Amino acid sequence: MGKWNSKMLLGVTLATAMLAASACGGDSPAGGDSSGPKKVVFWHAMGGANQKVVEQLAADFNASQNKIQVEAIYQGSYDDLLSKLKTTMDTKDGPTLVQVYEIGSRFMIDSKAITPMQKFIDVDKYDLSQLEPNITGYYTFGGKLNSMPFNTSNPILYYNKDLFKAAGLDPEKPPKTYEELQQMADKITKSGKAVGANFAIYGWFMEQLFANQGAEYVNNGNGRNALATESLVGSEAGVKTLTWWKNLVDTKAANNLGRKTDDSKKAFSAGQVAMILESTASLKGLVDNAQGKFEVGTGFLPKPAGAKEGGVIVGGASLWMMNNRPDDEQKAAWEFVKFLTSPKEQAYWHINTGYFPITKKAYDEQSVKDNLKKFPQFQTAVDQLHQTKLNTATQGAVMGVFPEARQIVEGAIEEALNAKKTPKDALDGAAKDISAKLQQYNKTVKP
Incomplete structure (x- = not known):
């Protein structure tokens, strides 16, 4: 907003x-x-x-x-x-x-x-x-x-086709996996024309990257079979994602511009970063802003190589x-x-x-x-939605303390990217805090 x-x-x-x-x-x-x-x-x-x-x-x-x-x-x-x-x-x-x-x-x-x-x-x-x-x-x-x-x-990957070309990458082939994204971002940064990637520190992205691996975010069937009592943000899917993210920043393949998605979008529109994650609702604005400057490409949300089938949450x-x-x-x-x-x-x-x-x-x-x-780029978003397999992971987590949980996760991502804690410790701490809030909330719910 x-x-x-x-x-x-x-x-x-x-x-x-x-x-x-x-x-x-x-x-x-x-x-x-x-x-x-x-x-x-x-x-x-x-x-x-x-x-x-x-x-x-x-x-x-x-x-x-x-x-x-x-x-x-x-x-x-x-x-x-x-x-x-x-x-x-x-x-x-x-x-x-x-x-x-x-x-x-x-x-x-x-x-x-x-x-x-x-x-x-x-x-x-x-x-x-x-x-x-x-x-x-x-x-x-x-x-x-x-x-x-x-x-x-839902979120998609936006990328600058001109920067891809300048770095010797195929502008029609966006990365599909974490590993490909890392290699491509590294190549772009090393080309000296721009930073390879930027992801705003936004809890929504973490939730989506879980679903894309077919991983649940909270217990009890993502809170759909019964009220969730425990956060799973510290599970393998989370640690794998945050370790990859931190590595991108540590190796300068990505930069960290903080929590505001607007700052990430501005850097992309200015040609300062080659790849960002953003909502499909931002597509028109991003394409319009790039007009006459560069061509915007779109790709599916990346996932770790060999991850379980997943998709995006609406x-x-x-x-x-x-x-x-x-x-x-x-x-x-x-x-x-x-x-x-x-x-x-x-x-x-x-x-x-x-x-x-x-x-x-x-x-x-x-x-x-x-x-x-x-706006042919929108076809990516439509295809990504239609190719999502509906299961409890992609249906999305439900919890009564979701807004607070999102803030806690953003704090944990910051701690890891700023090297205050390891990705595992940061996410375990977040999971503990969210689980405590969930149990508190559940006591207030009238059966």
Whole structure:
């Protein structure tokens, strides 16, 4: 998420105030009954350019019928939104529909404050097979879809084809394994034109590199068979990954620019590093920024040679229905959810944000076909998603303390890269801290 300055916030506040003022006017759209359309409040965390896209989707839905009026309200970052939501759960002041990042899923289920989407799906006989199974898989627990996927991304390898060529590497062959990446990055650094690679210290990357080796991140089937009680971040998959990462930095094949993904992206766009890991949602921006300077290549996430079959976990967020709102309001919000999952709206969402379409038929839309011609790099992301084998590792870990766990892992990566601890000691320490937090959290969960 981008940082918000006070000017932008003021704009949002004014826009919200204006919306509130116009809502008080009580004009019901033509054709609405005397009490006016059913109002649905939708809280989201899409800032910057994506905020306009969300608002456009809500406006299009409102214009498409006259019984329901959706009000989309930006609530800051994912963390900010979740904090605000927690304060409204026992009141009548919260939203009907809310966007929560994927790592908030366990908390949302345990909160007992939601109506599972499966309830509306069953009543409506909504056909779930029209959605991407590797995306719905993440949000499915015990055979039930609890929330509707919305913005979905996964990480891919971005590389500078010109720097590959300059170092005598084949620009059409990105590295597939840790070992290949190390050799290629080393060659690029030694060419003297740029540093071979950079990975931002972001916990999401570690989670993904586990899944790509078919390795689970927490016990009890990645927290899907029962509540997770233990972190597995110190296991072989973790130690292997962090040792490789540290070795890249120690040998100058990669540099360490810290935790901010923005710093990693800027270095890539400036031609200072040849390879980075980044979300598929950054593709358009990275390709646009490189225009006239160099050609951007994309590859699958690397894995250790000989690793078990794996794949990527979907990142992003999904839509949750709050159960403290009246039934008719929840039903109205479900109509909006169905609208958002239609191929046409998913095509619009995908082209304007870079997130994946969650609906298979969106790929048949001409606009999506045209967009893939313009950004052929996105095909990598689509192929990587479709080639992922769905199992508990690639479905992704679920734990109620995920945001804290991610921070702890980032601290451990820093300790190892800065030679304060060995990769094994750093990750063992992180696993111990996360396991303690998990056990604390589990005591608070009502059975």
